[in-house]
Amino acid sequence: MKILQLCKKFPYPLKDGESIAVTYLSKALNQLGCKMTLLTMNTKKHYFNINELPDNYDHYQSIHFTDVNNEVKPFDAFLNLFSEDSYHISRFISPEFELKLIALLKSNHFDIVQIETVHLAPYIPIIRQYSDAKIAMRAHNVEFEIWQRIADNTRFFPKKWYLNHLTKKLKRYEVGQLKQYDMMVAITQRDLDFFKKLGYKNKGIATPIGLDISDYEPNYKTFNQELSLSFIGALDWMPNYEGLMWFLENVWQQLSERFPNLKFHIAGRHTPDSLMNLKMKNVKVYGEIPDANQFINAHSIMVVPLLSGGGMRAKILEGMALGKVILSTTLGLEGIEAQHEKEVFIADTPKEIIENISFAIQNKKHLLRMGQNARSFVTENFDNLNIARRLEKEYRKMKMGKLTRNDVMI
Known part of the structure; x- marks a missing residue:
């Protein structure tokens, strides 16, 4: 089976959830015998020199890319206020990318075109015109929901109004595209169910992020050391x-007063200067670090205090695969059905966070068991080859016309 994968940014290096989700699934599909082709935008913000790809990044038959500058431009953003178009989407419309897509569709026969995120939905008419391939939308999130949650948490009225304005147009576009897909490949069952409530009626599959557990070597020795907290994530998101x-x-000031020796370590790409220059007791900010696994492995507890967002957090899965204890909000764990105090800590308020960290400091042996349970949980539920095998089976059924509308994979 020949699959063309369309991406809005180069899916390497593996430093964000989208790149991890794209790469591990495509590698696993290739292992199962699918012939994978990649067409990706190489954006100015996430630019990658393809000559720096490692030799083992060899799961694509061919890689094609187009340089795209889709940075937010104040004047364009202002003009968009008077347009019905979604600015989230219009920034990804590229004539050069379209021409490369046409050339690929003309010179190859693909069974499936897998589109990574709704941002590339504008190219569906081109796919329909030049190919009879089935179109699968791999929805990493319900995009408008992320922005609605951010708007809801924003207090400054002008910014809140602007975010609500953008979200309204994005929702209109995202919901309007639902009828265009032959298959919805959602990251979580919760997202798939939500898309159905919004009007999606075709074939739907929940395909979570998968990992190759052999890429993650846990360091349980950290549980014998003084407890420390870590945070890692792209800080331009x-x-x-x-x-x-x-x-x-x-949270931190109360924690620091109660546990004066507790340290908090922060890492992430695109860390703003205001954070790099932060002067706060026992808080160390690293900015971008060369090895995320090494950073996560150095600390007992990984904090994920998400208040908005959507889909599934790959960094949580990576932390669990490394045998770390995750302390997350309920929202941060969407799509990951881990149990409180067995594989993770779940806390939504400052009081709950402090109580859980207090428990952790007093029960280090329990932390070790939680870390081991977390790794077992990811191994059993998020193995990329098992996930890809189920998806590949459904792709073949769709190709042969045997998949019914109500077929759903969990």
Whole structure:
């Protein structure tokens, strides 16, 4: 089976959830015998020099890319206020990308075109015109829901109004596209159910992020050391920044007063200068670090204080695969059915967070068991090859016309 995968940014290096989700699934599909082709935008913000790809990044038959500058431009954003178009989507419309897509569709026969995120839905008419391939939308999130949650958490009225304005147009577009897909490949069952409530009626599959557990070597020795907290995430993604600042402003001072030796370590790409220059007791900010696994492995507890966002957090899965204890909000664990105090800590308020960390400091042996349970949980539920095998089976059924509308994979 020949699959063309369309991406809005180069899916390497594996430093964010989208790249991890794209790469591990495509690698597993290739292992199962699918012939994978990649067409991706190489954006200015996430630019990657393809000559730096490692030799083992070899699961694609061919890789094609187009440089795209889709940075937010103040004047364009202002003009968009008077347009019905979604600015979230219009920034990804590229004539050069369209031409490369046409050339690929003309010179190859693909069975499936797998579109990674709704941002590339504008190219569906081109796919229909030049190919008879089935179109699968891999929805990493319900995009408008992320922005609605951010808007709801915003207090400054002008910004809140603007975010609500953008969200309204994004929702109109995202919901309007639901009828265009032959299959919805949602990251979580919860998201798939939500899309159905919004009017999606075709074939639907819940396909979570999968990992190759052999890539993650746990370091359980950290549980014998003084407990420390870590946070890692791209800080140009608003939900990450919002959640981290909430934690620093509403939780950390109380934690630090109660546990004066406790240290908090923060890492992430695109860390703003205001955070790099942060002067707060026992808080160390690293910015971008060369090895995320090494950073996560150095600390007992990984904090995920998300207040908005959507889909599934790959970094939580990676932390669990490394045998770390995750302390997350309920929202942060969407799509990951781990149990409180067995595989993770779940806390939604400053009081709950402090209580859980207090418990952790007093029960280090329990932390070790939780870390071991977390790794077992990911191994059993998020193995990329098992996930890809189920998806590949459904793709073949769709290709042969045997998949019914109500077929749903969990």
